[in-house]
Amino acid sequence: QITLKESGPTLVKPTQTLTLTCTFSGFSLSTSGVGVGWIRQPPGKALEWLALIYWDDDERYSPSLRSRLTITKDTSKNQVVLTMTNMAPVDTATYYCAHRYCSTTSCSEVFDYWGQGTLVTVSS
């Protein structure tokens, strides 16, 4: 059974750096095709994809946020970490990590398992 859970601060101040950890079970990020992504959702608004890291260490980022984001993985700990620098009130959102879907024959950037999400508020 695949599960993911986000952890990190619930409140950060403007200009600070946010570090979120996704701890997962039921799969390995060393298995070919596997990926874990981060998606956020401001209150009452739509989903926004942020970043994704693959089993082979390839990383993809939202171009609009690229300069502020870093995604890393620790395969031995079954964790993926997202850091976002220079936080601002507009970054207030629920942050989700999610598993990249893989069928028996191929994988795609569809997210089939999600964490419960963690609400991060940016305020002084």
Next chain:
Amino acid sequence: DIQMTQSPSTLSASVGDRVTITCRTSQSISRWLAWYQQRPGKAPKVLIYEVSTLQSGVPSRFSGSGSGAEFTLTISSLQPDDFATYYCQQYDTYPWTFGQGTKVEIK
């Protein structure tokens, strides 16, 4: 980036109604489109991928269709559990983008 436009933004319907949600993309995306359902306070759940393939465990009243740049999600007979917000997502071209959502409300 590929822009995703869903319509309507809000839909009021009754249990048993047939409901259709449309997603238009700013360029053709072949078959790389997914639909998600999100209930209040919960994470999204994938319903359909590759335009029309039902994710395991999803009721058959959900179906997807379309091609190119216009796609639809249809719920054949709306059930109480289906009142939620629905999002389309393209995964044809990086960066992957979501629609703005369609909220299905009780009429």
